[in-house]
Amino acid sequence: MTRAQERPYLDHPGPLPLAHRGFSPAGLENSMAAFAAAVDLGFRYVETDVHATADGVLVAFHDETLDRVTDGSGRVDRLPSSTVLRARIGGVEPVPRFEDLLGTWPDLRVNVDVKSEGAVAPLAEAVERTRAHDRVCVASFSDARRRAVVRRLSRPVATSAGTRATAAFRAAV
Numbered sequence: 001m002t003r004a005q006e007r008p009y010l011d012h013p014g015p016l017p018l019a020h021r022g023f024s025p026a027g028l029e030n031s032m033a034a035f036a037a038a039v040d041l042g043f044r045y046v047e048t049d050v051h052a053t054a055d056g057v058l059v060a061f062h063d064e065t066l067d068r069v070t071d072g073s074g075r076v077d078r079l080p081s082s083t084v085l086r087a088r089i090g091g092v093e094p095v096p097r098f099e100d101l102l103g104t105w106p107d108l109r110v111n112v113d114v115k116s117e118g119a120v121a122p123l124a125e126a127v128e129r130t131r132a133h134d135r136v137c138v139a140s141f142s143d144a145r146r147r148a149v150v151r152r153l154s155r156p157v158a159t160s161a162g163t164r165a166t167a168a169f170r171a172a173v
């Protein structure tokens with residue numbers, strides 16, 4: 001069985017070109033505009049991060065707080081989705097829901113970094129609802145968060161190596 005048959009996410013010849021947080025020279029990272037720019041450039045793979053709002057809505061967003069890249073402020077996990085979704089990245093682009101990213105480009109493959117414990121269940125639910133198993137790679141620096149997402153899924157997905165596996169690999173080299 002080939003790696004593509006095992007995990008269709010990996011069905012690509014050679015290295016996987018991946019647009020980190022989409023593509024935006026203007027700094028509109030993790031926005032729908034940044035993902036659209038990556039797709040327009042021909043990327044089939046993008047990377048994003050996810051957090052859940054206080055009411056459980058999963059957003060494609062890197063930071064714990066809105067402060068660095070939006071016109072809003074506060075911790076994403078302590079704010080209702082209505083507040084987070086009103087925040088504008090770079091003052092212009094709304095913070096996207098993760099499911100909007102999956103739904104807008106149904107063939108796009110997404111490496112998704114689970115940034116917080118609160119994002120575990122909403123990510124698994126989003127993958128199940130959208131049936132995106134074959135086009136996501138669940139990643140996290142936390143082995144526990146990554147494994148927790150995978151355990152909640154009805155089908156296998158591609159996953160990243162966690163910190164333990166990475167450390168073991170580095171030690172072996």
